[in-house]
Amino acid sequence: MTPAGAAPAGLDATLRALADPTRRGVVDLLRDGPRRAGDLALALGATPPAMSRHLRVLRRRGLVSERSHPDAARVRVYRLEPAPFAELGRWLAAVEALWSEQLESFAAHVQRREGQT
Amino acid sequence: MTPAGAAPAGLDATLRALADPTRRGVVDLLRDGPRRAGDLALALGATPPAMSRHLRVLRRRGLVSERSHPDAARVRVYRLEPAPFAELGRWLAAVEALWSEQLESFAAHVQRREGQT
């Protein structure tokens, strides 16, 4: 069901991870492909320690994964992991599915609200 | 109603608003239609003040709007507003669009990484 090892930690963890502009910047940059940690820090104007912490958050939430650079083991390359985004997408789709249903069931809600009042 | 000026406050605000389980619970409940503030508080096990604060956050981010109950002006009815969800959906789609592209452009990244090393 879930890719081996990288279990998405749930919607809450995903949304908390994405609710930070720097981390969302990381995601946006990784859209174009894997990148090194230092590269990300430089591109987003973050100090290396700050970026390292952001990457740790993203990693623990399963939004990114880390590998060593094939030609330089001290360089760490990060890439996006699809599972948490897919989970978020499903939730969002379920919410958005309602803009049509909401009109349909409007009468029922009026009834319910009046029953409660 | 969303006053014409209350544009969705951006992805950051939307994601911060959704990065809370109670507020996400509100969204899930409002999927089924508009509901009263006190109803939401009761359903989610939150005290009225806590719920009021959560609703204020959601309102200021443009995720929900508030009206008075037609038959009882002291009752406030909340409903979902689609715009911020649509914005989030577009961003998410852009991110997810990459699972295919990422494979395509893989060779280019290898090249770029080797150029940097």
Next chain:
DNA sequence: GCAATATTTAACTCAATAGATAACTAAATG
């Protein structure tokens, strides 16, 4: 007008989180 109801605002406390600097680990390079 007076009490009850629905909800919000205020003031406070507490925990979680982000940023900065410094110290540390590991790997490439001379």
Next chain:
DNA sequence: CATTTAGTTATCTATTGAGTTAAATATTGC
């Protein structure tokens, strides 16, 4: 090997933000 390079961890501080109780506002009903 000593040094530079890449990145992470440690520690501290400051800010944000969520919950609580009490008070305030507004509306309905007697």
